[in-house]
Structure formats: structure tokens, C-alpha cells
Amino acid sequence: MSKDKGTYYITTPIYYPSANLHVGHTYCTVMADAMARFKRLCGYDVRFLTGTDEHGQKIETLAKAKGVSPQEYVDEVVDGIKKLWKTMEISYDDFIRTTEPRHVERVQKIFMKMYENGDIYKGEYEGLYCTPCESFWTESQLVNGCCPDCGRPVQAAKEEAYFFKLSKYADKLLELFEKNPEFLQPDSRRNEMISFIKQGLDDLCISRSTFDWGIPVPIDEKHVIYVWLDALTNYITALGYPDDTELYDKYWPANVHLVGKEIVRFHTIIWPAMLMSAGLPLPKQVLGHGWLLLGGEKVSKSKAAKAGDVVDPVILIERYGIDALKYFLLREYTFGQDGVFTNEVMLKRMNYDLANDLGNLVSRTVSMIEKYCNGVIPASTTNDSIDEELKAVAVGAASKVEKQMDKFAFNMALEEIWIVVRRANKYIDEKMPWVLAKEPEHKAELDTVMHNLAESLRIISILIEPFMHTTSKEIRKQIGLWYSEAEWEDAFVFDKMNGEQVKKGKAIFPRIDIEKELEELAALGSAKSENESVPLDLKPEITYDDFDKIDFRVGTIIKAEKHPKADKLLVFQVKMGTETRQVISGVAEDFKPEEMVGQKVIVVANLKPRQLRGMESKGMLLFAENGKRCEIVTTTAPDGESVG
Numbered sequence: 001m002s003k004d005k006g007t008y009y010i011t012t013p014i015y016y017p018s019a020n021l022h023v024g025h026t027y028c029t030v031m032a033d034a035m036a037r038f039k040r041l042c043g044y045d046v047r048f049l050t051g052t053d054e055h056g057q058k059i060e061t062l063a064k065a066k067g068v069s070p071q072e073y074v075d076e077v078v079d080g081i082k083k084l085w086k087t088m089e090i091s092y093d094d095f096i097r098t099t100e101p102r103h104v105e106r107v108q109k110i111f112m113k114m115y116e117n118g119d120i121y122k123g124e125y126e127g128l129y130c131t132p133c134e135s136f137w138t139e140s141q142l143v144n145g146c147c148p149d150c151g152r153p154v155q156a157a158k159e160e161a162y163f164f165k166l167s168k169y170a171d172k173l174l175e176l177f178e179k180n181p182e183f184l185q186p187d188s189r190r191n192e193m194i195s196f197i198k199q200g201l202d203d204l205c206i207s208r209s210t211f212d213w214g215i216p217v218p219i220d221e222k223h224v225i226y227v228w229l230d231a232l233t234n235y236i237t238a239l240g241y242p243d244d245t246e247l248y249d250k251y252w253p254a255n256v257h258l259v260g261k262e263i264v265r266f267h268t269i270i271w272p273a274m275l276m277s278a279g280l281p282l283p284k285q286v287l288g289h290g291w292l293l294l295g296g297e298k299v300s301k302s303k304a305a306k307a308g309d310v311v312d313p314v315i316l317i318e319r320y321g322i323d324a325l326k327y328f329l330l331r332e333y334t335f336g337q338d339g340v341f342t343n344e345v346m347l348k349r350m351n352y353d354l355a356n357d358l359g360n361l362v363s364r365t366v367s368m369i370e371k372y373c374n375g376v377i378p379a380s381t382t383n384d385s386i387d388e389e390l391k392a393v394a395v396g397a398a399s400k401v402e403k404q405m406d407k408f409a410f411n412m413a414l415e416e417i418w419i420v421v422r423r424a425n426k427y428i429d430e431k432m433p434w435v436l437a438k439e440p441e442h443k444a445e446l447d448t449v450m451h452n453l454a455e456s457l458r459i460i461s462i463l464i465e466p467f468m469h470t471t472s473k474e475i476r477k478q479i480g481l482w483y484s485e486a487e488w489e490d491a492f493v494f495d496k497m498n499g500e501q502v503k504k505g506k507a508i509f510p511r512i513d514i515e516k517e518l519e520e521l522a523a524l525g526s527a528k529s530e531n532e533s534v535p536l537d538l539k540p541e542i543t544y545d546d547f548d549k550i551d552f553r554v555g556t557i558i559k560a561e562k563h564p565k566a567d568k569l570l571v572f573q574v575k576m577g578t579e580t581r582q583v584i585s586g587v588a589e590d591f592k593p594e595e596m597v598g599q600k601v602i603v604v605a606n607l608k609p610r611q612l613r614g615m616e617s618k619g620m621l622l623f624a625e626n627g628k629r630c631e632i633v634t635t636t637a638p639d640g641e642s643v644g
Contacts, residue, residue: 017077038466051096060213106237145586186336323468359509378447398491552643560593577640584617
């Protein structure tokens with residue numbers, strides 16, 4: 001292995017332990033693991049960090065519903081996450097938990113550093129809050145009246161809070177994006193962030209006082225540090241900053257933060273601004289990958305159950321092995337773009353690439369060496385143009401893989417490897433060793449063919465090691481290299497083997513009966529979904545007394561029109577008995593104004609009036625979402641009548 005290529009620090013997002021992880025979460029971690037293994041193989045001193053983000057209102061609410069403490073709740077989920085990463089043989093160097101004392105103490109010190117630099121102040125926040133995303137939003141940022149990130153409803157919130165002067169760093173952030181376009185990739189994400197900054201940055205709420213599950217603000221313990229200051233700093237607290245800086249001095253700044261596209265904004269606007277405030281170097285690069293989609297929507301267990309697909313990585317690993325799942329995730333999808341996940345797509349990729357191409361090549365090669373050469377890899381003594389072409393393809397692949405990995409193009413890196421695999425299979429068909437074996441005068445050529453095939457497999461075993469390390473070891477075992485580890489430099493040279501004893505093992509990737517397997521997966525997924533109770537994402541618990549305060553009234557829409565300053569808002573005039581009032585709703589994408597006139601609706605009549613883009617709304621209409629669009633809740637009761 002090469003040495004002294006320097007350090008390489010790669011991180012995944014720290015996952016929110018509200019429930020067990022699915023294959024969508026696995027996708028990001030598999031990419032990070034592959035890159036970490038690749039850099040280690042190439043001779044870098046790698047630091048690979050992952051972990052969990054364990055504070056916030058959502059965790060507190062879920063724990064209460066389950067009748068346990070927040071710490072007990074996250075301990076159970078985190079234990080499951082760690083077991084999954086162990087099952088998948090994820091090669092992380094550190095697992096940071098935001099509830100660990102090392103993190104808590106260091107976050108408080110970083111808070112104080114930003115406070116002493118004049119970038120944190122106390123004020124009052126009034127806005128719209130999404131509990132699942134732990135995010136505040138302005139009215140203009142909502143989509144159909146809901147959170148723009150997750151699509152869930154938001155609720156009005158007002159509380160005393162500490163703020164970070166994010167607006168102060170707007171110009172510096174724009175300069176960062178414009179002068180260093182590689183800081184955020186792909187370009188589409190960078191353009192989104194530039195647009196977001198140019199719309200104007202509000203100062204950031206960084207504390208909460210309405211719940212307790214968080215890190216206390218060191219100067220005011222009535223407040224807990226809000227999730228993004230807490231969570232984002234994990235990348236340096238895990239390195240010991242600010243009190244034990246040996247690892248920090250060695251590995252920071254990070255080479256790459258690998259994150260999902262939904263949290264790019266936090267990592268490329270909030271996180272750099274925080275580092276600027278603290279006077280610390282910025283990470284070298286943030287990469288925002290796309291989502292795995294089921295039916296056009298982000299992968300989740302509930303959506304998978306409806307689609308008949310299995311997204312539990314443990315089940316998939318049990319049936320197909322770790323390497324098959326890793327290969328599919330890395331090979332099928334283009335980094336930065338969304339990709340469609342189905343069990344059928346996965347199984348076809350496993351059959352075509354792994355069973356037909358790689359598995360067949362290993363099986364045929366080892367079997368023929370056992371049959372024609374008494375199981376011993378012979379020396380090469382002949383050479384022709386076909387031999388030379390195979391050698392050139394094989395030894396030329398490593399540099400091409402390096403170029404693709406530098407771009408995080410995992411699918412293209414694997415394509416470069418599979419060019420070698422396919423060329424070796426074609427080489428067998430061209431040389432027809434079974435014909436050569438019938439003629440004693442062709443023994444030298446037959447030996448050369450067996451030698452070249454073994455050499456090709458040796459190089460392939462090196463190239464696939466970062467992506468499928470178990471398969472790499474199995475190939476090396478079968479071709480007699482059980483005693484040695486894969487060395488990246490050895491992928492650039494041919495003719496290193498002579499006299500090794502091969503030993504055929506089990507088929508590394510047995511062929512799958514896709515139709516039968518899909519039926520079994522569908523049955524398995526259906527049974528699992530029926531037996532599983534997955535908690536709903538709910539707003540904070542209320543009492544019957546709270547509910548009794550809501551006054552529902554029946555009304556008739558007598559007029560409806562689009563809001564003059566907001567395309568997503570409709571303005572309704574609603575007659576409720578003796579009173580007619582104006583109510584504004586974010587449903588313009590689901591309803592035309594004319595189809596709403598005459599509808600009998602239910603109004604939350606005692607909701608405090610609020611301004612929506614310059615117009616007053618007095619109340620709220622009840623709608624229900626069916627997964628595709630909103631449906632209005634209607635009634636036949638007389639206008640003005642109380643409901644409930």
C-alpha cells in the first residue's frame with residue numbers, strides 16, 4: 001500500500017434516531033464507506049465519521065408517547081443503528097452521539113466563543129415551526145402552507161430565544177460560492193444556495209425554551225441549544241475541538257461532508273457561517289446526493305409497504321449479502337441525482353452484473369485452471385493481439401477508476417471495472433480454451449490464456465475492494481492469493497502470478513429467479529408491515545381541555561379568488577350565519593377558485609387573525625391530505641352551527 005499521501009477526513013450526516021434506518025439512509029453511508037476504503041487503499045490516512053443527532057422536540061415527544069425517557073428512547077434506536085453498520089461492515093473510525101459528554105461540553109464552549117465574538121444575542125422568535133425538521137419558516141417559504149422540506153404542516157410558535165447573526169455573513173457566503181464553485185457540488189445545489197442567500201438571510205434561532213431535551217445554554221439554562229448549532233458542530237467536536245485538538249489539528253478541515261440534498265442548506269450556509277464566526281477554517285467540500293425514490297417520493301418504510309418493495313437493509317443483506325446490496329446502491333444511481341428504487345431493478349442488476357458477469361468469470365476461470373492445469377496457475381509464454389488487448393484494458397482501469405472516484409462518480413468507477421470483467425469474459429469466448437485443450441500443440445497458448453484470466457481476476461479483486469471487500473477477498477482466496485492483501489499499485493501491472501494454487505469455492509453470486517424472488521419479497525414486505533406499528537409523526541401532545549378551546553363553525557364559501565401577491569394562496573369569503581369573514585388558505589395548486597364557491601366548509605373560527613402577504617386571514621378551513629392532493633372537509637350542517 002502507498003504511504004504518505006496525506007490525510008483524508010470524510011463524514012456522513014449524523015442521523016436522527018426517531019426510528020430504524022431504511023435503505024435510503026444506507027445509501028449515503030455506503031457511499032462514504034466506499035470512499036473511505038478507496039482512499040485507505042490508495043495510501044491516505046483516513047478519518048471516517050458518522051453518528052447520531054439525538055436532541056430536539058421530536059425525540060422528547062416520541063419518548064413521552066412510548067413512556068420512556070428521551071435518553072432511553074435514543075439509546076434503543078442508536079443501538080439498532082450501530083448493529084446495522086456492524087452488519088454492513090461500515091468502516092467508520094468514530095461514531096459521535098450528540099448526547100455524549102464530550103460533545104455536550106464542546107458545543108457549550110463553541111456557543112460561548114460565538115457569543116463572545118458578538119454574534120449571538122437574545123430576542124424573541126415568532127414564526128412557523130416544523131417539528132419533524134426542527135426548522136422555523138417564514139410564510140413566504142411555505143409550500144401549500146406546509147414545510148418546504150418535508151411537506152408536513154407547521155404550527156405558529158412564539159418564544160424567547162437566542163439568535164445567531166447569520167445575516168452578517170451573507171456577503172462572505174456569496175463570495176465563498178462564487179470564488180470556490182467546488183465547495184458545493186453538484187452545480188444545481190450550489191445555484192439553489194446562491195439564490196437562497198440573495199433572497200435575504202434572517203438571523204438564526206439557535207435556542208429553545210419550550211422543551212428540555214437538549215444541551216443547556218451555558219449562560220442561560222432556561223434555554224437549550226437549538227438543533228443545528230448542536231448537530232453541525234459534531235464534525236469538529238468529534239475531533240476534540242476546542243479542548244483536545246490533536247485530531248482536529250491533524251484532520252480539519254474536512255475533505256468532504258457527504259449529505260442528502262434536503263440538508264445542503266444547513267451544511268453550506270449555516271455551518272460555514274458558524275465556522276466564520278468562530279474563526280475556524282471551512283470544510284473543503286460539501287456534496288449533496290439525491291434521494292432514492294419509491295413511486296416518485298423519497299424512500300420510507302410506509303411507502304415501500306404500499307409499493308410491495310422491501311427497503312429494510314437487514315432483510316436485503318440476509319437474502320443477497322452485503323456486497324450485492326452495496327454494489328447495487330453504488331452502481332445503479334448517479335451521484336447528485338434522484339434515483340428510483342424497486343426490488344425488481346435491484347435484482348436485475350444483481351443478476352446481470354454480479355451473477356452473469358463477475359460470478360461467471362470467477363467460476364469459469366478457476367474451474368478451467370483446475371481442469372487444464374491441475375489447479376496451478378501457469379506461466380505465460382505466448383502472446384498475440386488479443387492477449388495484449390486484454391492486458392491493456394486490465395492495467396489501464398485503475399487510473400480511470402481514480403478519475404471517477406475523484407468526482408464521486410461511483411457508478412462510473414464501477415463501470416470502468418466492469419469493462420475489465422466483460423472484456424475477460426469475451427476473451428474466454430475468443431480464445432475458446434476448451435478447443436485449445438484438445439490439441440497438445442496448443443498447450444503453451446492454453447497456459448497463457450489461463451494465466452491471463454487469473455491475472456485479470458487478480459486486478460479485478462483489487463479494483464473492487466473498496467466497493468465489495470468481502471467479494472474481493474473471496475476472489476483472491478479462490479485464485480490462490482489468500483495470503484496477501486490487495487495493494488492498489490498492483491492493479492497497474494500484469495504478470496505477477498505464477499504457480500499459485502487455485503481452489504474453487506462456492507458461487508460468489510448465485511443467479512436469482514427474479515419472478516419467484518419478487519413474489520417472496522412482496523409477501524415478506526406485506527407480512528412485516530402488518531406486524532409493525534410505526535409511530536406517526538405528531539405535533540406535541542394536547543389535552544382535552546386544549547381541544548375544547550377550538551371553536552369549529554360551519555360556513556359557506558360565497559367568493560373565492562387568488563391572492564394578488566402569492567400564487568399558492570386562495571382568498572375566501574365565508575358566510576357563517578350572521579357573519580361573513582375572510583379566510584386565506586395555501587391550496588391554490590389543488591383547487592380552482594370557481595370550484596370552491598358554494599362549498600359548505602368547517603372553519604376554525606376562534607383562531608387568532610394573522611397577516612398573509614399583506615391580507616388578513618380570520619380563521620382556517622379544514623382540509624385533509626390523501627397523499628396526492630388536499631381534499632376539503634365538507635358538511636351539510638347549517639351555516640354558523642357549532643361542530644364537535
